[in-house]
Amino acid sequence: MSSTPLTIEVPRVPVGPWFDSAIDWLRDNLGPLFDVIGAVIGACVDWLAALLTVPTAAQLTLIAALVVAAGLLARRGNIRGGAIPTLAALAAWAVLSLVEALAGGVALVIGSLPAPLFLWAMNLFGASYVHPPLVLALLLLAALVVVSLTATRDRRQWLLAVGAAVATVALFVLHHIVGVPLDLLVLLLFVALAQVVSGWRLALFAFLGFLLIVSMDKWEAAMSSLALILVATAVAVAISVPIGVLAAYNDRVSRLIKPILDFMQTLPAFVYLIPAISFFSIGQVPGVIATVIFAMPPGVRLTELGIRQVDRELVEAGEAFGAPPLQILRRVQLPLALATIMAGVNQVIMLSLSMVVIAGMVGAGGLGNDVYSGIARSDVALGFEGGIAVVVLAIFLDRLTGAVTRFSPAARAQRASR
DSSP states (O other), X not given: OOOOOOOOOOOOOOHHHHHHHHHHHHHHHSHHHHHHHHXXXXXXXHHHHHHHHSOOHHHHHHHHHHHHHHHHHHSTTOIIIIIXXXXXXXXXXXXXXXXXXXXXXXXXXXXXXXXXHHHHHHHHHTOSSOOHHHHHHHHHHHHHHHHHHHHOOOHHHHHHHHHHHHHHHHHHIIIIIIOOOHHHHHHHHHHHHHHHHTOHHXXXXXXXXXXXXXXXXXXXXXXXXXXXXXXXXXXXXXXXHHHHHHHHHOHHHHHHHHHHHHHHHHSOGGGGHHHHHHHHOSSHHHHHHHHHHHHHHHHHHHHHHHHHHSOHHHHHHHHHTXXXXXXXXXXXXHHHTHHHHHHHHHHHHHHHHHHHHHHGGGTOOHHHHHHHHHHHTTOHHHHHHHHHHHHHHHHHHHHHHHHHGGGSHHHHHHHHTO
């Protein structure tokens, strides 16, 4: 007598359909919110890409003015020595810029002034009209330089202010009179940044590496990718650092987020594109969203680790002097944990770079699109050039963020003890 084999069937759990239903519910109920988020992220990426690729004279002047303002505001005990005039100049510039944007008031004032005031500059730089935002930026820079030279006695601030003004004039002359392309001028700004933050070795690498990108005609794509990376990194750091601080202060939160971070780090990077495309269609925005989610975990983990590694005796010393928890966090724990936190930021940037190529599959553009097009068309030259440009960006950002830690209080104290 033959026996009927026993069969055990495992019921199918419809995880995929459940996930799809959740995506549809979120899209139907929170669609306007996703539209606003997408519009803001897209505008930030486009603005930053334009700034890095073809910056205007007004933008370059404003950057120089903000550098001088940062130097004035960073000086401790500077309420009398320049902080109030600096804030007043910035407020006046903001109000006048708003008036110009809404009603064109600055243009009317410029039109009422004697023409010889502007004709010499227009003839010198080949301009057909006076650009009001440039005039406002020049006035702001001039005001901040005057504040630096008259309200402070810090020679470093004097050098910073004069250097910013001279560099701005030099950039104008090089581009409008000598005819140097804008990409080479932005390259020089990257070189100057590398020199200030890290030193001559990184400055030399930046000069040669970015010059190679320009020679391969990949500058616009590289700056588009860099804009995407910077926006994604800023969002990821703004989310991950507070979560890491909260996890360092609360063991329950730490235990709760650890499995979530493990899940986020082990999930294949391509999977993040599925909900991103569902919410934001194709383009740069889903690439940024997927990059943020993929790159967040190291920022959370290393922020928590850095805060927990701060010597407990230092925290107790702050408490003994009556400092509130927020002041202890801001003045003791975060400065001492800066090296570890910056290691987390470094990892966030590296993971963002690794997502650049994948984001190119959903129309994010930039170098990822070049690499993906090279794979799809079997174009070895196109794909290799895009890959080399990604490597240059990766090395530059890695060394730059790594060098920032030498400005931390712990690093300064270690150098002083030698």
